[in-house]
Amino acid sequence: MTVPALVRGTVVLDQTVAARASWSAVVAKGDVLTIVDLAGNQAVDCLLYAAADTSVRYSAQETIARQGRIALTTGSVLRADTGQALMTVVDDEVGVHDTLGGACSKESNTLRYGQHTRAQHGCMENFLIEGARYGLGARDLASNINWFMNVPVDPDGALGIVDGLSAPGKRVAVRADIDTLVLVSNCPQINNPCNAFDPTPVRMIVTRPGGAV
Amino acid sequence: MTSDVKSTTATTAGAKAHARAQHGRTADVMRHVPSHTSPTAPDDVPAERLVWSETVAPGGYTTAVMARGTRIRLTDPDGDACAHVLLHRADGPHERLNVADTVKVPWQAYIGTGHPLLSGFGRVLATVVADTSAAHDALAGTTTRFGNEAKYGAAAPESVSPAGRELFLLGALKNGLGQRDLPPSVSFFKGVRVASDGSLHWEGSAGPGKTIDLLLHVDAIILLANTAHPLDPRPEFTCSPLRVHAWPAADQLDALVAGELIGPLGPEHRQAVANTDADLAARGVL
Numbered sequence: 001m002t003v004p005a006l007v008r009g010t011v012v013l014d015q016t017v018a019a020r021a022s023w024s025a026v027v028a029k030g031d032v033l034t035i036v037d038l039a040g041n042q043a044v045d046c047l048l049y050a051a052a053d054t055s056v057r058y059s060a061q062e063t064i065a066r067q068g069r070i071a072l073t074t075g076s077v078l079r080a081d082t083g084q085a086l087m088t089v090v091d092d093e094v095g096v097h098d099t100l101g102g103a104c105s106k107e108s109n110t111l112r113y114g115q116h117t118r119a120q121h122g123c124m125e126n127f128l129i130e131g132a133r134y135g136l137g138a139r140d141l142a143s144n145i146n147w148f149m150n151v152p153v154d155p156d157g158a159l160g161i162v163d164g165l166s167a168p169g170k171r172v173a174v175r176a177d178i179d180t181l182v183l184v185s186n187c188p189q190i191n192n193p194c195n196a197f198d199p200t201p202v203r204m205i206v207t208r209p210g211g212a213v
Numbered sequence: 214m215t216s217d218v219k220s221t222t223a224t225t226a227g228a229k230a231h232a233r234a235q236h237g238r239t240a241d242v243m244r245h246v247p248s249h250t251s252p253t254a255p256d257d258v259p260a261e262r263l264v265w266s267e268t269v270a271p272g273g274y275t276t277a278v279m280a281r282g283t284r285i286r287l288t289d290p291d292g293d294a295c296a297h298v299l300l301h302r303a304d305g306p307h308e309r310l311n312v313a314d315t316v317k318v319p320w321q322a323y324i325g326t327g328h329p330l331l332s333g334f335g336r337v338l339a340t341v342v343a344d345t346s347a348a349h350d351a352l353a354g355t356t357t358r359f360g361n362e363a364k365y366g367a368a369a370p371e372s373v374s375p376a377g378r379e380l381f382l383l384g385a386l387k388n389g390l391g392q393r394d395l396p397p398s399v400s401f402f403k404g405v406r407v408a409s410d411g412s413l414h415w416e417g418s419a420g421p422g423k424t425i426d427l428l429l430h431v432d433a434i435i436l437l438a439n440t441a442h443p444l445d446p447r448p449e450f451t452c453s454p455l456r457v458h459a460w461p462a463a464d465q466l467d468a469l470v471a472g473e474l475i476g477p478l479g480p481e482h483r484q485a486v487a488n489t490d491a492d493l494a495a496r497g498v499l
Contacts, residue, residue, distance in 0.1 A: 159320060
C-alpha cells in the first residue's frame with residue numbers, strides 16, 4: 001500500500017477492512033483516523049461512542065443541528081447526544097459525507113428492494129457483531145455516519161442515495177477529541193449506488209501527531 | 214415558630230384534610246382522568262371513547278403505553294408547542310423509532326400525511342394519518358443539556374428551559390428504559406427545511422390550532438416532550454402548551470392499507486405494514 005495517512009504522524013494502526021466486513025478500534029484523544037476509499041465510492045458506515053462510557057454515542061441530529069447543515073466535511077464536529085464533541089473532521093478530499101441515510105439491514109432491504117433481498121448481508125449485522133465485542137447491542141444503535149456516501153435532499157424533501165462523489169484513493173481524516181470507540185461497517189449493500197453496486201475494501205490508518213512521519 | 218396563628222397542617226389530621234381538600238381542582242396543564250373529562254376533547258370524537266386526554270406544559274413531558282390501533286392527536290392550540298416524539302415497541306423496546314429508515318425508506322425527508330414512522334427492523338410503528346400543520350422535522354432532533362445551557366443558561370427538567378433529551382430520559386426511566394434507549398427523535402409543529410447547499414433552515418410554526426394524528430400499528434410506548442426546538446432562533450425560551458388526545462381506531466388500520474383512509478400508500482410503506490402484520494400474526498396477536 002502506498003496511500004499515506006491524510007494527517008501525518010507516527011502510525012499506530014494500519015489495517016485494511018475487507019469488502020463487506022466490520023471493523024472497530026478505540027482511537028485515543030488527539031490521534032487521527034484516516035479512512036481511505038481504496039477503490040472509490042465505497043460507503044463506510046460509522047458509529048462513535050465515548051470509550052469511557054458507551055451510553056454517550058454519536059448523534060447525527062445534534063451534529064447537524066449544531067453545524068447547521070446536513071453533510072460532513074472538514075471542520076465538522078462529530079457530537080454525542082449529550083452535545084459533547086467526540087471527533088472532528090480535520091481533512092477531507094471528497095467534501096460531502098452523509099448523516100441522514102443510516103445503515104442498511106436485511107429487514108429494511110425488504111422494504112426498499114423486496115423480500116428476496118432479506119438474505120443479503122447488511123450494515124446492521126456488522127454493527128451488532130462488532131459492537132457485541134464491547135458489550136453493545138441493538139439498544140446502542142443510532143443514526144450513523146456514512147463516509148463517502150452522497151444523499152442529497154431535493155426542494156420537495158425527496159431524498160435518496162445517489163451516485164457518489166468519491167474516487168479511488170480519496171481520503172477523509174477525523175481527530176479524536178476524547179478517547180473514542182469507532183465501529184465501522186464496510187457497507188455490503190448491492191442494491192443501490194452507495195458502493196457503486198460493488199463493495200470494495202477500505203483502509204484505516206491511525207496516526208499520532210508529533211512523531212516521525 | 215412563635216406565630217400565634219395556628220397552622221392548619223401542624224397535625225397529621227390537619228395535613229390530611231388539607232391534602233384531600235385539593236382534589237377536584239383543575240389546572241391549565243394536566244392529564245384528565247378519566248379521559249372523557251377533557252375540557253378540550255376533539256369535536257369529531259365522542260368524549261367517552263377517549264383513552265388519553267392531556268395538556269402538556271411548555272417544558273413538560275408525558276409518556277403512555279397505547280394499544281395497536283390507537284389514534285393519537287397532537288394539537289398546538291397557541292402555535293408554539295413543539296412535540297418531540299419517540300416510539301418504542303411495548304413488548305420489545307429494543308425495537309423503536311429509527312429516524313434514518315423513516316426518511317430513507319419512503320424517499321422523503323419531510324414528515325406529513327401518509328408518512329410511516331418506521332422501526333429499525335423493517336416494520337412500521339405508526340403512520341401519520343392527518344396533518345394540518347406540515348411544519349415538522351426529522352433532521353435536527355431534540356435539545357440537549359449542553360445546548361440549552363449554552364443557549365438559555367439552564368437545561369434541567371425543573372428549569373424554565375428543559376432540554377428535550379433530559380425530558381425523554383425521565384420518560385424512558387418511567388418505563389424501565391434508560392439512556393441507551395434514546396435514539397434520534399422526530400418533532401412536530403416546528404418546520405425545518407434543507408436548502409440546495411445542504412444547510413438547515415428554520416421555518417418555525419404553521420400557526421395556532423394545528424393538529425397531527427398518528428395511528429399506531431403496534432402496542433407502543435410513547436415518549437413525548439414539549440420543549441423549544443434546537444434550531445429555534447429566539448433567544449428567549451419559547452414554548453406553549455401541547456394537547457394530547459387518543460382513542461381506539463383499529464378499524465382504520467384496514468382502511469389505511471386499503472387506501473381508503475388517506476389514499477394509496479407507497480410500496481415501501483405497504484411492505485412495512487405487511488412485515489408488521491406478519492410479525493403480529495406469528496405472535497398470535499392477529
